[in-house]
Amino acid sequence: MTKNDPQTILQLTDFKTYFESDGGVVRAVDGISFDVKTGQTLGIVGESGSGKTVTGLSIMGLVDPSNTQIVGGTIHYRMADGQLVDLVKSAAKDFRKIRGKEIAIIFQEPMSSLNPVMRCGEQITEMILLHKGIDKKSARQEVLGWFERVKLPTPERIFDAYPHQLSGGQKQRVMIAMALSCDPQILIADEPTTALDVTVQQSILNLMKELQESLGITIIFISHDLGVIRQIADDVVVMQNGLIVEQGAVEAVFKNPQHPYTKGLLACRPPLGRRLRRLPTVADFLNGDVTEDGLKNNILSENEMKTRLSNLSQKEPLLKVENLGVSFGGQKRLFRKNHETVEAVKNVSFEVYPGETLGLVGESGCGKTTLSRAILRLIDTEVTGGAYYGGKDVFGLSSREMQTYRKGVQIIFQDHYASLNPRKMVGSAIMEVLKLHQEKTAEKVMKEKVMNLLEMVGMESFHFSRYPHELSGGQRQRICIARALAVKPEFIICDEPVSALDVSVQAQVLNLLKDLQEKLGLTYIFISHDLSVVKFMSDRMLVMQSGQIVESGPSDEIYANPKEQYTRALIAAVPE
Incomplete structure (x- = not known):
């Protein structure tokens, strides 16, 4: 990298x-090299631990020096004034000038990045005052302007709101406004949409593209999901175990991936256009277990699905929900303002047949989790219907x-x-679960059951x-599945069992759930x-x-x- 470039x-390097x-x-990170062009969006993709x-974090100078060491290489950065600096050799005082003003970052979990006891607007005002040297009134106007640019409703209200009073998507928009408020040249977005609903994720991606334009x-956009990377990036770097295994233009990598790891990342997201018996995993591709015939045989035909649905509906329903309603609030409390009653679930009716998987889909706040907890009698509030x-x-x-x-129905x-x-x-x-439900079973027998x-x-x-x-996230979820199975439920x-996992780990857990259903008749x-x-x-x-249930069917x-x-x-x- 030279001044003439x-x-x-x-x-x-x-x-x-x-x-x-x-x-x-x-x-x-073990010897990686790549360039980022001005005005480009570079995607960096890989599993957790890649x-x-x-x-x-290394680009931002945010790695923990107590146990982390940059052992080699360079990170050359062209500052706004044209000066070339090697960030690896930059002192802490230099990074204080670079961070936020030259290079900014937004993280996956906005609640861990925002101060919970400080109003959202004040947090950004503080940053502007630090880097721009303007008065507080002007800083406030800049913040309100940024809230408008990131399409937050009622900027004045958001300015005075605390983080917990905002939705996940709104918190992430506040983070984007904060990151861009000091006019950085580079924005590093580290999994900024992973914790969001797919519709909110889409709106955040669209916003970032508009702001970049x-x-x-x-933008350097980091994600575990190649589908998301495809929607926003120009070029992509694929990382595995600290190494770059593939890089190039996004469309070229998508249409003709060269490395088995890249092929696995592309294949492990559930496709919408066809129904698969099980999802290919990254390990399948790395081990060479994927063949053309195997891929063809993995597709479930329309007739097979129709036969399965017909067979399931011949049985008596295992669960029948009739006009179920769940309401919160409305009660009078001493020294507290009365709140209006919120109908979280409204007259919902459906049936679930033995051996079936009934999907329940919707955005956060639609009532799907409340519905499940009502069925399990895990909420203490007014419930109507049956x-x-x-x-x-x-x-x-x-x-x-x-x-x-409780033994028969688990979560x-x-x-x-x-x-x-x-x-x-x-x-x-x-x-602990076995002891609760099988008090007379010997400790040795219970341990054998746990091992199984x-x-x-x-x-x-x-x-x-x-x-x-x-344990890793995927391993912890497997433990939760084992615990749910301990009392042999039917x-x-x-409830969103894979939402917090990488897409590659999602595939493994989804396959496991399908295998267990077939084996145990769940x-x-x-x-x-x-x-x-x-x-x-x-x-x-x-x-x-x-x-409410607005649509239902196969x-x-x-x-x-x-x-x-x-x-x-x-x-x-849904990302392609």
Whole structure:
């Protein structure tokens, strides 16, 4: 990179970052090289642990010096005044001038980036005052202007709001406004849409493209999802185990991927256009297990699906929900302002047949999780209508009948980390369930059962004595599945079980759930905001909006011929 190359704004050459762990030295980034052109969007894609986030943090000078070391290479950056600097050699005081003003970053989880006890507008005002040296009144006007540019409704209200008072998409827009408020040349976006609904994700991607066009900024967009990268990036760098395994123009990489890892990342997202028996995984491609014949045989025909649906509907429903309604608020409280009643679920009716997977899809706040918790009797609020499991009214069960019901119906939650006690070994967490429901079983027998459960979900026996923080996200979710299976349920509600996972790990967990259903004869309600995931998993689908079922039917039919505009929007938002 030279002064005579104005097109290149950032260049990494043979860059290496290592850090110390209990298992020894980890080569997080191990000799990578790439250029970023001015005004370009470069995508960096890879699974968790591939080194993509460490690369972004290294550019920003944000790696932890206590256990992380840049051991080689250069990061040359062309500053706004044309000066070339090597960020690897830059001192901390120099980075304070670069960070925010020259290069800015937004992270995956806005709540961890925003100060929860400081109003949103004040947080950005503070940053503008630090870098621009203008008065507070002018800074406030700049913030309100940025809130308009990032399309936040009622900027004055958002300015005075605390982060917890905003939706996920609004918080991320605040983060984008904060990152751009000091007019940086480069914006690093580290998984900025991963925690969002697909429709909100789409709107954020569109916003970033519009801002790039109007401001001429350069974007480095980091993600685990090649489908998302395709929507926003010009070029892509594919990382695996700290190395770049493939790079080039996005469309060229998509249409003709060369490396098995890239092929695996592309194939593991559930396709909307056809129904697969199981999802290919990255490991399948790396091991050379994928063949043309295998790919063809993996497609489920329309006739096979029709036969399956017909056979399922011949049975008596396992669960029958009739005119179910759930309301919150409205009660009078001493010294508190009365709140209006919110109808979270409104007159919902459906049936679930034994061995079926019923999909429940909708955006955050549509009522799908509230509905599932009402069926499980996990919420303490006003419920109307009925839910009948095995012919018995769930809301009229005695204490003894409830214990039987709890064994028969289990739930897998989205947040696998919060679902497990961080101070308990995973084996103990599973045994705890067995002790609750099988009091007279000997400890040795229970431990054998736990070992069998671990094997069933693809874990090893040594994982029995591991703590949750020692496992990956996918492994923790497998433990949660094993715990749900411990009491041999026949019905499991899967509440966004893969939303927090990389797409490659999603594929493994979805395949596992399908395998377990076939082996154990399980019945699922599968909840997600992602229609492609729901379509892959489910036989029939319910589309939920504002507490109501707005569309229902066989999953393939809903995708092929959606009746509602809301359903069409969910389909359109799924990355290709």
